[in-house]
Amino acid sequence: MKCGCLTSKAVNDSDLVSIKTAKSGFFAPMVKAGEAVETGQPLANILDPYEGDILETLYAPLPMVAFFVHNEPLTYADTAVIKLIEK
Numbered sequence: 001m002k003c004g005c006l007t008s009k010a011v012n013d014s015d016l017v018s019i020k021t022a023k024s025g026f027f028a029p030m031v032k033a034g035e036a037v038e039t040g041q042p043l044a045n046i047l048d049p050y051e052g053d054i055l056e057t058l059y060a061p062l063p064m065v066a067f068f069v070h071n072e073p074l075t076y077a078d079t080a081v082i083k084l085i086e087k
Helices: none
Strands: 016-020 025-029 042-047 054-059 064-069 080-085
Touching: 016 064, 025 080, 042 080
Parallel strands: none
Antiparallel strands: 016 080, 025 042, 042 054, 064 080
8 A cells, every 4th residue: 555655865965966166156057956967967157257257167977866056146166056966
């Protein structure tokens, strides 16, 4: 008999793949938390705060699911702005 219940799983930081920025600037995400992503898919742009030019584009290294997406407009270099988890 199925109960229709959801199952939960504890997630460790070691289960996540961190996508870090190399540059500081405005964070413009292209995915939302919970969204499946494919290898090579653009995840976000880092924009120059003065000119609006794209300084960096972040890409998915593997087919995964966005577990966490940074929700602040500004980010610093070497910041984990997206964390991915296995599907």
